[in-house]
Amino acid sequence: MVLFEFIRIKYPRRDNLLMNRFDLQAKFMLSGDVSGLKKEFEKFIATTNETILKKGSEKLATIDQYRIEKDTLTLSIASEGTLRPHNALLQIKNALSKELGKTHHVGVRGINIETYTISFDLPREPLKDISIPFASVRIQGKQATMTLSDVSDEFLRRNYIDRMMNLVREKVESQYYEGKAEFWKLIWKSEEKKPVWTKDPTEEMERLGWLKQGPTKGKWFYRPQAATILKTMERIAINEVLQPLGFQEVIESHIKPFDIWLKTGHMEGMPYEFYYISEPKTRDAKDWERFTDLTKITKEVPVEELQKNLSVPTAGLCYAQCPMIYWSFKGKTIAEKSLPVLVYDRTAISARYESGGRHGIERVDEFHRIEPVYIGTREQLLLLREKFLERYKHVFNEIFDLEWQMAWVTPWYLQQAGKISDESTQDTGTIDYEAYMPYRGSRNDSEWLEFQNLSILGDKYITAFNIKAQKSELWSGCSGIGLERWTTAFLAQKGLDPQRWPEGFRKYLDKLPTGTEFL
């Protein structure tokens, strides 16, 4: 699992390179009959084309047709995108009001946008049809034409048009990359290690009563034996990795408001993986009396009555801890001497709706992660990454004695941009750590478990949350330490008998609690 894989796709603005065309037809409602003012309008249109719609010698847009009819003026504005016709409209309205008011005491009562069509080139031909909200989209070859269905003032003001064009382009691109494998390049591989067993550790722990499934899908109850192992992983991560690197602990809320996810891009990236939260509309027992009465009588939850009493969700459960850590620095300017900022959260519990693919404690809906976040200069973070690599290697080799490997992984949009040809240029990107899982089959044919990652993300979140340093340009990154993943990677190779665990691990844990005996 890429613990934090989503980065919002951004396209460079290429309007000047591509052939874009914006065509808008608008009707101005006037306060008097202007049929007699043909000459004046001719002049007005010509002037507008030469002033408002031009910048120096550059044509920004053109009124290429107009018609006057009693108390209306209909005009078409075309542009190649430098000035969006709808942005020109208000300026034209003001100029027209001034002109007509002064000389003929006629005012502009309103503007109706009749049609608005935007044609633009695509980087490549789509493989199938594309649709988006608010417009019909027609594509011929590499040319897309969007005809807007909502052309209210407010709609245009909200700057949706460019995002709609981006969305069309993005959908074409994703048709090409759908299902394509992620870029993966081996960096390092440990020697082969003989596993002490080949069983599925979750199944065995369940059988022994160390673990109990539930009570809801993809969640587990860890009895003392399993809980001790998980918490030992936490101690090792803190003692052997985070403290030596100088990280300080923070505690964040595990309830994430949508506005944070809107900033990070999670909201549009994986809304189907969230657990959503609703608050009661009121805390007044009186308003809940029918609910409680029905519950007391029927001993069931009255669902309709519940829904009446709940607010619309505005937050979800923690998906990853880093967004809220960035939020905590929002709008701040960090003193140079505090760089790099090194903090981690180990308190917020992560929830991801997994639907189908659940397995054991390694693919679950609820898991326990430590997430270190680092903010600093490019140089500081590249150096930190080296130290992280060294500390993780120490844990996985000397303490866990694992068979594992490391690989560069890069999402397709970076791959496409040709950023991965040479790993020496891998300033930003993610390293995945993968462990051999003997119960899944032979080391060459079975899928290894991704049990750790390490990312440098450039200035993406720094910009999204407007974080600044006294002087330096900032970058950031994070490294998800999944306790369930560490636990299964270790147990899958080393078994459940502490006697057979490697010496380094036994220094942390050499005896399991007895737990409760059942008849």
Place this chain on the structure above:
Amino acid sequence: MVLFEFIRIKYPRRDNLLMNRFDLQAKFMLSGDVSGLKKEFEKFIATTNETILKKGSEKLATIDQYRIEKDTLTLSIASEGTLRPHNALLQIKNALSKELGKTHHVGVRGINIETYTISFDLPREPLKDISIPFASVRIQGKQATMTLSDVSDEFLRRNYIDRMMNLVREKVESQYYEGKAEFWKLIWKSEEKKPVWTKDPTEEMERLGWLKQGPTKGKWFYRPQAATILKTMERIAINEVLQPLGFQEVIESHIKPFDIWLKTGHMEGMPYEFYYISEPKTRDAKDWERFTDLTKITKEVPVEELQKNLSVPTAGLCYAQCPMIYWSFKGKTIAEKSLPVLVYDRTAISARYESGGRHGIERVDEFHRIEPVYIGTREQLLLLREKFLERYKHVFNEIFDLEWQMAWVTPWYLQQAGKISDESTQDTGTIDYEAYMPYRGSRNDSEWLEFQNLSILGDKYITAFNIKAQKSELWSGCSGIGLERWTTAFLAQKGLDPQRWPEGFRKYLDKLPTGTEFL
């Protein structure tokens, strides 16, 4: 705050003492005209009254009126409650079918219940009107009369009637106890201690940047300084209380399905305090395409589209940890040698919708608790309580050097039952720990902070989750350790300067991390 105050109100069955009366009118639809069978019916009714509706010489119920009209038989059944008339109906139907079928080839096609009225005595006169679902309630003096509005077969089969009677009684009682103070009796009080300051620790920590409010209501972001203090409280609780007493750690899910809360009574007790959870209806990105498109274009969350994509809530966030610990023992028989079972969870985060009364980090919507749960014999638990008292006293006196007190608190329904007259009989019940909060005013006039509790709950949850021991009768209890409460109680008296903290605490923490400096 009583961290776990709710216990479902149960009334003793007093039907034999009180004057109850059940009157049911039912119409039997028959397959033929029975007007000619007056004699036969007279005999049938007499026989029924003497057989089905009697047990030995005891009258259970009586058919006190009947009428035959073409193909219908209408009858009234009255009872004082030993046999509910609706429970008698099916037996009467069977007997009638047999009788008429054998001799006259007439069958019973169906039964309509025409009216069903239940009169019962109340322990006292209500102070105002009472209403409940499924019936109209009329009260005269201490006599309540319920006339059912839904009398379908299914409704009657579900055993709602008794719960409805209980609900009416409960509502009368609660009118008397509404707003009444909880029973409170001082057990022990420390000497007065001179506080080092009189400021509100939350406000000061916010001012210093140790804490940041949000991002949602009643939640906090703990920067390294505050996080260190909170986590130190956790270490102290584990090292000084839980480990010496032999507790073992478990890890539970922080997502609680309604069925657990139905068992514990939380669902009917405090539904307006939960944070509710909805899952996506599907995890298929295709089904969420309109949602993601709209989010990408508008940069807002499309609420209607979201609601279409979510399931009805069937779970909520952790309110207290003990219910799920009991669930983990559901239906189990515990070996005698494993008693007492001593486990705690410190991982699940608690969420309570607080609405109005939020203040600082001491009254919040999200908090971090350790909850030890103990299951054992009465003797084991009474002994354990003594040890808990001793360990807590050690922490609050020697490590925190607090000014604090302990009191018995007992909910009104126990108070009413006369169970609190003598504390030597306090086998079950709750002890609250309260700390003087100098920032709130003088020690005599200001409200002290409840910062710890300790309960023995008898067999309530043991029964609810059907937990058994090899031989012994089991009791259980729990003791909520709220880290935010320990923190504010301590800081309110001892201030934020580690130099001025008591020696015992400084052994755990004598220096705070520097945190990040902002410009």
